[in-house]
Amino acid sequence: MSTQTDRFFNSVKGKKVAFIGIGTSNLPLIKLFSDKGAEVIACDRQPLEKLGENGEKAKQYGAKLLLGDDYLKNIDADIIFRSPGTQPDKPELLALKENGKVLTSEMEVFFDLCPCKIIAVTGSDGKTTTTTIISELLKAEGKTVHLGGNIGKPLLPEIESVNDDDYAVVELSSFQLITMRKSPDIAVVTNLAPNHLDWHKDMDEYIESKKNLILHQNAFGKAVVNLDNEIANSFSKDVRGQLAKFSVKEELFNGAYLDGTTIVYSDYGNKTEIMDISDIKIPGMHNVENYLAAISAVWGLVSAETIKSVAKTFGGVAHRAEFVRELDGVKYYNDSIASSPTRTALGTLSLYDEKIIIIAGGYDKHIPYEPLGPVINNKVKVLVLLGDTAPKIEAAVKNADNYDENAIKIITVTNMEEAVAEAKKYAVKGDIVSLSPASASFGLYKNFEERGNHFKSIVNGLK
The missing domain is CATH 3.40.50.720 (NAD(P)-binding Rossmann-like Domain)
Structure with a gap:
């Protein structure tokens, strides 16, 4: 100690x-x-x-x-x-x-006392998976890692076992960051979109809370931001130390980017081809972005060979497009982590070529649902809704320019048991059913884990 x-x-x-x-x-x-x-x-x-x-x-x-x-x-x-x-x-x-x-707060005291380097991740979407990938990469390289924060585990109880050459890898929410006046050695901002507007005074307060992740770094710190996300990229001007970016759209001078289907890291112009996106075991372009963010964070600490090896074997985090079971030729997935419209649109609804059945709705965080409507119309054939946001999601779907009442069936239910029963009723062999709420869990559940576990228990009990 x-x-x-x-x-x-x-x-x-x-x-x-x-x-x-x-x-x-x-x-x-x-x-x-x-x-x-x-x-x-x-x-x-x-x-x-x-x-x-x-x-x-x-x-x-x-x-x-x-x-x-x-x-x-x-x-x-x-x-x-x-x-x-x-x-x-x-x-x-x-x-x-x-x-x-x-x-x-627990995190403020941990940051004050922690003797080792801290890598911290925030964002509206993808932060848990990105945090976990960073942890897996460092562990695979032989480092001792302390993983915690908003990911569900306090780190202060571990402080006496943390050594100088360990790494603390931490997920931080806006709720934690709002009062923090110390930033990590390496800060990662995955993306920012309207979220938690039931808790924050307004979007500006939400953004300023997130910005605390980088504002208190010194010139020896490193910040990683998403070039493709306007709000996250706007943090670049406030970075005091090294700035790395990641992008699926543009070639970079410093950071990880996509060249066709190849992930490349440019270290101030020195380029290393790391892997093809087909090497990544967890599906979806959003997970490619999560890897780009994680690679940009750990470059220089973890070899390209280790990165590729982890990508091929890491199966993802529970409640994130998690396969539950196949019954009568229908595959059921649990994406309970999708607690915002962007998470559902860029996550579950980007994963499958065919139209799917989704269960959505929950607690209302007072964020706009209009952008989700057109995506649902493109990607969903049966939409099962529950919770406070059900009317908002239905309105977003019906008010979208591409709405066709003959192409999508919308069903409203009162609980998860009814939702799963309705999804099963309309599913045929070859279909995909996914829980992807686009809403917070509060009101019906304590957290997204409890919601996801309830969904899984119902699906696993189907006969």
């Missing part, structure tokens, strides 16, 4: 430390700080009976529970860890800051 980490944990002994949210990602932190001698307070809006096992575990770990609608008003702590889903400008949190309390 580094002296800095030692000093930090010594400093929290006897202090009151509050964690907002008693979810799976906060439980290891609650245990860690309790073990380090802090007086831990675990705060959540949900009552104990709704928290279930998480609430009981928090108590077992020594935390005092602060629950109910007024949980933010009643926090009495020296240090408060904001969960990513809690807006930092809530009046109750601002009042705590004004009273001299420390308001921070």
